[in-house]
Amino acid sequence: MGIPGSGLAKGLAVTLRTMTRRAHTAQYPQAQPELPPRTRGVIGLFEENCTVCMLCARECPDWCIYIDSHKETVPPAAPGGRERSRNVLDRFAIDFALCMYCGICIEVCPFDALFWSPEFEYAEEDIRDLTHERDKLREWMWTVPAPPALDPAAEEPKEIAAARKAAEKAAAAEAAKAAEAAEAAKAAEPDGQNGGAS
Numbered sequence: 001m002g003i004p005g006s007g008l009a010k011g012l013a014v015t016l017r018t019m020t021r022r023a024h025t026a027q028y029p030q031a032q033p034e035l036p037p038r039t040r041g042v043i044g045l046f047e048e049n050c051t052v053c054m055l056c057a058r059e060c061p062d063w064c065i066y067i068d069s070h071k072e073t074v075p076p077a078a079p080g081g082r083e084r085s086r087n088v089l090d091r092f093a094i095d096f097a098l099c100m101y102c103g104i105c106i107e108v109c110p111f112d113a114l115f116w117s118p119e120f121e122y123a124e125e126d127i128r129d130l131t132h133e134r135d136k137l138r139e140w141m142w143t144v145p146a147p148p149a150l151d152p153a154a155e156e157p158k159e160i161a162a163a164r165k166a167a168e169k170a171a172a173a174e175a176a177k178a179a180e181a182a183e184a185a186k187a188a189e190p191d192g193q194n195g196g197a198s
Protein backbone atom coordinates (compact mmCIF):
# COMPACT_ATOMS: atom_id res chain seq x y z
CA MET A 1 0.00 0.00 0.00
CA GLY A 2 1.41 3.43 -0.92
CA ILE A 3 1.75 6.51 1.22
CA PRO A 4 -1.62 8.04 2.00
CA GLY A 5 -2.31 11.03 -0.27
CA SER A 6 0.37 10.07 -2.84
CA GLY A 7 -2.32 9.54 -5.51
CA LEU A 8 -3.61 13.04 -4.92
CA ALA A 9 -0.09 14.48 -5.11
CA LYS A 10 0.53 12.62 -8.40
CA GLY A 11 -2.71 13.95 -9.81
CA LEU A 12 -1.86 17.50 -8.80
CA ALA A 13 1.59 17.13 -10.34
CA VAL A 14 0.01 16.13 -13.67
CA THR A 15 -2.39 19.08 -13.42
CA LEU A 16 0.44 21.53 -12.73
CA ARG A 17 2.57 20.12 -15.56
CA THR A 18 -0.29 20.38 -18.04
CA MET A 19 -1.22 23.89 -16.90
CA THR A 20 2.18 25.23 -17.86
CA ARG A 21 2.08 23.71 -21.36
CA ARG A 22 0.79 25.60 -24.39
CA ALA A 23 -2.77 24.54 -25.25
CA HIS A 24 -3.30 22.94 -28.66
CA THR A 25 -6.92 23.99 -28.82
CA ALA A 26 -7.54 26.76 -31.35
CA GLN A 27 -10.53 29.01 -30.89
CA TYR A 28 -12.00 28.37 -34.35
CA PRO A 29 -13.57 30.31 -36.06
CA GLN A 30 -11.95 33.32 -34.35
CA ALA A 31 -8.54 31.74 -34.97
CA GLN A 32 -8.13 30.32 -38.45
CA PRO A 33 -6.19 27.07 -38.67
CA GLU A 34 -2.80 26.98 -40.34
CA LEU A 35 -3.32 24.35 -42.97
CA PRO A 36 -0.62 22.34 -44.73
CA PRO A 37 -0.19 23.40 -48.37
CA ARG A 38 -1.66 20.19 -49.80
CA THR A 39 -4.80 20.19 -47.66
CA ARG A 40 -7.78 18.39 -49.20
CA GLY A 41 -10.57 20.89 -48.66
CA VAL A 42 -12.66 21.01 -51.80
CA ILE A 43 -12.18 20.18 -55.48
CA GLY A 44 -11.87 22.91 -58.12
CA LEU A 45 -12.63 22.33 -61.81
CA PHE A 46 -10.59 24.03 -64.53
CA GLU A 47 -13.24 23.55 -67.18
CA GLU A 48 -11.10 24.62 -70.14
CA ASN A 49 -8.87 21.58 -69.62
CA CYS A 50 -11.72 19.07 -69.36
CA THR A 51 -12.22 16.94 -72.48
CA VAL A 52 -15.17 15.02 -70.99
CA CYS A 53 -13.17 11.80 -71.09
CA MET A 54 -15.24 10.55 -68.10
CA LEU A 55 -12.25 8.95 -66.43
CA CYS A 56 -12.80 10.77 -63.12
CA ALA A 57 -16.48 9.79 -62.98
CA ARG A 58 -15.66 6.16 -63.79
CA GLU A 59 -12.87 5.88 -61.21
CA CYS A 60 -14.65 7.70 -58.36
CA PRO A 61 -15.31 4.99 -55.73
CA ASP A 62 -18.37 6.87 -54.46
CA TRP A 63 -19.93 7.60 -57.85
CA CYS A 64 -20.40 11.19 -56.81
CA ILE A 65 -19.21 12.94 -59.98
CA TYR A 66 -22.00 13.71 -62.42
CA ILE A 67 -21.09 14.61 -65.99
CA ASP A 68 -23.39 15.29 -68.95
CA SER A 69 -22.18 16.19 -72.41
CA HIS A 70 -23.14 16.21 -76.07
CA LYS A 71 -21.19 15.84 -79.28
CA GLU A 72 -20.56 18.70 -81.67
CA THR A 73 -19.18 18.59 -85.18
CA VAL A 74 -16.23 20.85 -85.80
CA PRO A 75 -15.66 21.99 -89.41
CA PRO A 76 -12.36 20.98 -91.03
CA ALA A 77 -9.37 23.15 -90.17
CA ALA A 78 -8.32 23.39 -93.85
CA PRO A 79 -10.33 23.09 -97.09
CA GLY A 80 -10.63 19.45 -98.10
CA GLY A 81 -10.02 18.26 -94.54
CA ARG A 82 -12.30 16.03 -92.53
CA GLU A 83 -14.91 17.18 -90.04
CA ARG A 84 -14.18 16.26 -86.47
CA SER A 85 -16.48 15.68 -83.55
CA ARG A 86 -15.79 16.79 -79.99
CA ASN A 87 -17.47 16.45 -76.62
CA VAL A 88 -19.03 19.56 -75.14
CA LEU A 89 -19.58 19.70 -71.40
CA ASP A 90 -23.17 20.31 -70.30
CA ARG A 91 -22.93 19.46 -66.64
CA PHE A 92 -20.12 18.74 -64.19
CA ALA A 93 -21.04 18.36 -60.55
CA ILE A 94 -19.54 16.78 -57.46
CA ASP A 95 -21.65 15.70 -54.51
CA PHE A 96 -19.53 16.55 -51.48
CA ALA A 97 -22.04 14.84 -49.22
CA LEU A 98 -20.83 11.55 -50.72
CA CYS A 99 -17.22 12.41 -51.56
CA MET A 100 -14.67 10.78 -49.28
CA TYR A 101 -11.80 13.05 -50.34
CA CYS A 102 -9.70 10.18 -51.63
CA GLY A 103 -8.31 12.33 -54.47
CA ILE A 104 -8.56 9.56 -57.07
CA CYS A 105 -10.42 11.83 -59.52
CA ILE A 106 -7.61 14.39 -59.34
CA GLU A 107 -4.94 11.72 -59.75
CA VAL A 108 -6.52 10.07 -62.77
CA CYS A 109 -7.51 13.20 -64.71
CA PRO A 110 -5.15 13.09 -67.70
CA PHE A 111 -5.72 16.74 -68.60
CA ASP A 112 -5.11 18.58 -65.30
CA ALA A 113 -8.69 19.74 -64.96
CA LEU A 114 -9.21 18.95 -61.27
CA PHE A 115 -7.32 20.42 -58.32
CA TRP A 116 -7.43 20.41 -54.54
CA SER A 117 -8.28 23.66 -52.82
CA PRO A 118 -7.67 23.98 -49.07
CA GLU A 119 -11.05 25.72 -48.56
CA PHE A 120 -13.20 23.75 -46.15
CA GLU A 121 -15.84 26.17 -44.94
CA TYR A 122 -18.74 25.13 -47.11
CA ALA A 123 -21.07 23.43 -44.64
CA GLU A 124 -24.72 23.66 -45.64
CA GLU A 125 -28.00 23.32 -43.82
CA ASP A 126 -29.55 21.47 -46.75
CA ILE A 127 -27.61 18.40 -47.87
CA ARG A 128 -28.65 19.01 -51.48
CA ASP A 129 -26.58 22.18 -51.49
CA LEU A 130 -23.47 20.07 -51.06
CA THR A 131 -23.72 19.11 -54.72
CA HIS A 132 -21.52 21.74 -56.31
CA GLU A 133 -22.26 22.42 -59.98
CA ARG A 134 -19.66 23.50 -62.52
CA ASP A 135 -19.90 27.24 -61.75
CA LYS A 136 -19.23 26.66 -58.08
CA LEU A 137 -16.45 24.18 -58.88
CA ARG A 138 -14.88 26.82 -61.11
CA GLU A 139 -15.08 29.39 -58.29
CA TRP A 140 -13.04 27.02 -56.13
CA MET A 141 -10.30 27.12 -58.76
CA TRP A 142 -9.39 30.65 -57.67
CA THR A 143 -8.57 29.33 -54.20
CA VAL A 144 -6.18 26.63 -55.43
CA PRO A 145 -2.63 27.46 -54.27
CA ALA A 146 0.20 27.74 -56.78
CA PRO A 147 2.10 24.48 -57.30
CA PRO A 148 5.16 24.04 -55.09
CA ALA A 149 8.50 24.98 -56.61
CA LEU A 150 10.52 22.18 -58.13
CA ASP A 151 13.14 20.58 -55.94
CA PRO A 152 16.44 22.18 -57.03
CA ALA A 153 18.02 18.70 -56.96
CA ALA A 154 15.28 17.20 -59.12
CA GLU A 155 15.98 15.84 -62.57
CA GLU A 156 15.30 18.43 -65.27
CA PRO A 157 11.92 17.90 -66.97
CA LYS A 158 12.48 16.19 -70.32
CA GLU A 159 10.55 18.90 -72.20
CA ILE A 160 12.96 21.59 -70.96
CA ALA A 161 16.00 19.41 -71.72
CA ALA A 162 14.72 18.77 -75.26
CA ALA A 163 13.98 22.48 -75.82
CA ARG A 164 17.44 23.46 -74.59
CA LYS A 165 19.10 20.84 -76.83
CA ALA A 166 17.14 22.15 -79.84
CA ALA A 167 18.10 25.77 -79.01
CA GLU A 168 21.77 24.81 -78.64
CA LYS A 169 21.68 22.95 -81.97
CA ALA A 170 20.07 25.96 -83.69
CA ALA A 171 22.63 28.34 -82.16
CA ALA A 172 25.52 26.07 -83.29
CA ALA A 173 24.09 25.90 -86.83
CA GLU A 174 23.72 29.68 -86.86
CA ALA A 175 27.31 30.17 -85.67
CA ALA A 176 28.63 27.73 -88.30
CA LYS A 177 26.70 29.57 -90.98
CA ALA A 178 28.10 32.94 -89.84
CA ALA A 179 31.66 31.54 -89.79
CA GLU A 180 31.16 30.12 -93.29
CA ALA A 181 29.90 33.48 -94.54
CA ALA A 182 32.87 35.27 -92.97
CA GLU A 183 35.26 32.77 -94.61
CA ALA A 184 33.59 33.28 -97.99
CA ALA A 185 33.79 37.09 -97.62
CA LYS A 186 37.47 36.85 -96.72
CA ALA A 187 38.21 34.61 -99.68
CA ALA A 188 36.41 37.00 -102.03
CA GLU A 189 38.57 39.97 -100.96
CA PRO A 190 41.33 41.05 -103.46
CA ASP A 191 44.79 39.66 -102.62
CA GLY A 192 46.14 43.04 -101.43
CA GLN A 193 43.41 43.38 -98.84
CA ASN A 194 43.56 39.74 -97.81
CA GLY A 195 46.50 40.29 -95.49
CA GLY A 196 48.80 38.45 -97.96
CA ALA A 197 52.11 40.46 -97.99
CA SER A 198 54.14 38.69 -100.62
Ligand code: SF4
Pocket residue numbers: 059060061062063064065094098099100101102103104105106
Ligand atom coordinates in the same frame (compact mmCIF):
# COMPACT_ATOMS: atom_id res chain seq x y z
S1 SF4 B 1 -12.14 12.74 -54.08
FE1 SF4 B 1 -12.63 10.53 -54.36
S2 SF4 B 1 -14.73 10.33 -53.64
FE2 SF4 B 1 -14.39 12.51 -53.94
S3 SF4 B 1 -15.11 12.93 -56.02
FE3 SF4 B 1 -12.92 12.47 -56.18
S4 SF4 B 1 -12.79 10.26 -56.58
FE4 SF4 B 1 -14.86 10.70 -55.83
Ligand code: SF4
Pocket residue numbers: 049050051052053054055056057067108109110111112113114
Ligand atom coordinates in the same frame (compact mmCIF):
# COMPACT_ATOMS: atom_id res chain seq x y z
S1 SF4 C 1 -10.90 13.03 -65.98
FE1 SF4 C 1 -10.45 15.21 -66.23
S2 SF4 C 1 -10.74 15.58 -68.42
FE2 SF4 C 1 -11.74 13.63 -67.95
S3 SF4 C 1 -13.88 14.19 -67.53
FE3 SF4 C 1 -12.80 14.17 -65.56
S4 SF4 C 1 -12.14 16.30 -65.27
FE4 SF4 C 1 -12.69 16.08 -67.42
